[in-house]
Amino acid sequence: MGMDMNYEQALEKLARAGQEHVMERYEELGKEQKELLLAQIEATDFSVLASLKHGKGGNARGVIAPLAAMELPQIRHEEGRFRALGLDAIRQGKVGAVLLAGGMGTRLGSDDPKGMYNIGVTKEVYIFQRLIENLMQVVEEAEAFIPLYVMTSDKNHHATVEFLKEHGYFGYREEFVTFFMQEMAPACDYEGKVYMEEPWKISTSPNGNGGWYTSMYKWGVAQKAMEDGVEWLNVFAVDNVLQRIADPCFVGAAIDRQCDVGAKVVHKCAPDEKIGVICLEDGRPSIVEYYELTEELMNTKDEKGEPAYSFGVILNYLFRIAGLEKIREKNLPLHVVEKKIPYIDAQGNHIKPQEPNGYKFEQLVLDMIHELDSCLPYEVERNKEFAPIKNKTGIDSVESARALCKENGILL
Ligand code: UTP
Numbered sequence: 001m002g003m004d005m006n007y008e009q010a011l012e013k014l015a016r017a018g019q020e021h022v023m024e025r026y027e028e029l030g031k032e033q034k035e036l037l038l039a040q041i042e043a044t045d046f047s048v049l050a051s052l053k054h055g056k057g058g059n060a061r062g063v064i065a066p067l068a069a070m071e072l073p074q075i076r077h078e079e080g081r082f083r084a085l086g087l088d089a090i091r092q093g094k095v096g097a098v099l100l101a102g103g104m105g106t107r108l109g110s111d112d113p114k115g116m117y118n119i120g121v122t123k124e125v126y127i128f129q130r131l132i133e134n135l136m137q138v139v140e141e142a143e144a145f146i147p148l149y150v151m152t153s154d155k156n157h158h159a160t161v162e163f164l165k166e167h168g169y170f171g172y173r174e175e176f177v178t179f180f181m182q183e184m185a186p187a188c189d190y191e192g193k194v195y196m197e198e199p200w201k202i203s204t205s206p207n208g209n210g211g212w213y214t215s216m217y218k219w220g221v222a223q224k225a226m227e228d229g230v231e232w233l234n235v236f237a238v239d240n241v242l243q244r245i246a247d248p249c250f251v252g253a254a255i256d257r258q259c260d261v262g263a264k265v266v267h268k269c270a271p272d273e274k275i276g277v278i279c280l281e282d283g284r285p286s287i288v289e290y291y292e293l294t295e296e297l298m299n300t301k302d303e304k305g306e307p308a309y310s311f312g313v314i315l316n317y318l319f320r321i322a323g324l325e326k327i328r329e330k331n332l333p334l335h336v337v338e339k340k341i342p343y344i345d346a347q348g349n350h351i352k353p354q355e356p357n358g359y360k361f362e363q364l365v366l367d368m369i370h371e372l373d374s375c376l377p378y379e380v381e382r383n384k385e386f387a388p389i390k391n392k393t394g395i396d397s398v399e400s401a402r403a404l405c406k407e408n409g410i411l412l
Contacts, residue, residue, distance in 0.1 A: 005042040017046035025199040033200035048361040062282035066308040069377035082252030102153035113156040153206035180219035195343035208362025237315040242387040260323035260372040265311035266382035275312030285375030
């Protein structure tokens with residue numbers, strides 16, 4: 001403990017970042033609270049705030065060109081071989097799965113971790129359960145368990161771990177489940193001053209899903225995976241309740257084509273659908289987010305006269321660890337997002353704002369793709385593999401996901 005940051009050092013760090021107000025009430029705090037605050041100041045990376053000065057909004061884009069996907073007919077043609085390759089890799093313990101569950105799921109509006117949400121109608125079916133059921137199908141086919149790494153954040157770690165334990169990991173073998181936590185980033189007001197959640201606590205939020213490998217490494221989980229012989233990591237979002245995880249065919253295709261990353265993609269349902277589009281940027285694989293997709297790109301046709309940018313990513317990627325190791329030290333771009341940030345006011349009242357009142361800082365997994373040398377976009381049928389839950393009702397909601405589950409014969 002002797003090595004911890006003391007009062008002067010903390011103040012100096014804050015002064016360098018222009019955040020002295022963080023210790024404004026230090027003298028009023030109890031001993032334990034003082035220690036908590038000092039520890040948090042020490043752990044917080046205030047450098048993210050500097051990105052506000054460079055102006056928000058996207059980073060300048062390079063030259064965009066189409067990147068051909070491996071489409072369904074071709075996948076069907078080679079399916080047998082791909083599947084055999086994939087199952088073989090799974091049986092040899094070369095494939096792990098990484099569940100990104102550190103997000104706050106604010107749009108869904110539940111205080112619990114998103115995976116704890118019950119989408120059942122006639123019985124309980126939790127989102128976590130749905131995902132594990134899908135993974136179990138592969139475990140049964142391969143007759144081998146797949147290491148499952150679960151990323152949580154400071155805000156939901158405890159609840160997530162307890163919930164999964166309580167439910168016996170929904171039948172998954174406990175020794176194949178490993179948790180690790182992502183980093184947090186401070187949240188600030190429009191002037192770039194960090195908000196306080198309590199007089200002894202800076203408002204922080206999870207730093208986006210792009211830091212997953214760095215966090216996995218910090219926790220020693222990536223090293224352990226490599227020691228165990230894992231070579232591929234299938235990263236997936238918590239909210240797509242239909243997705244195939246460690247899909248043997250996808251794994252086999254990525255191995256066969258020797259790429260650094262495979263990206264599951266779907267045909268966009270409309271040119272302006274709100275999903276990121278896979279492409280080349282300055283000759284390297286990349287993803288253009290929907291709000292960066294210009295009219296011109298939306299209307300560009302390929303040689304067959306089809307839209308050239310028609311495949312969207314669904315946050316299901318298969319990364320080769322060797323490729324990730326090469327980019328581990330690289331900094332990903334920081335996205336500045338306007339959000340509602342709870343805070344305490346000058347009188348010490350806890351305020352839960354109804355409107356956005358500041359910025360959060362996030363790194364995104366899709367930005368990792370551009371750092372890698374090669375990417376295989378791999379088409380899946382959207383009605384069979386894409387049912388994201390972002391909202392309660394409407395587009396990408398509990399409702400729409402329930403309908404899609406039904407269509408696929410999944411009893412809820
Ligand atoms: P979303 O972009 O939907 O974010 O996450 P979210 O924070 O969960 O939801 P909203 O925007 O507040 O409603 C896509 C995936 O990335 C994970 C989420 O858990 C989800 O699986 N994620 C997101 C993280 O693991 N960490 C983060 O910091 C953000």
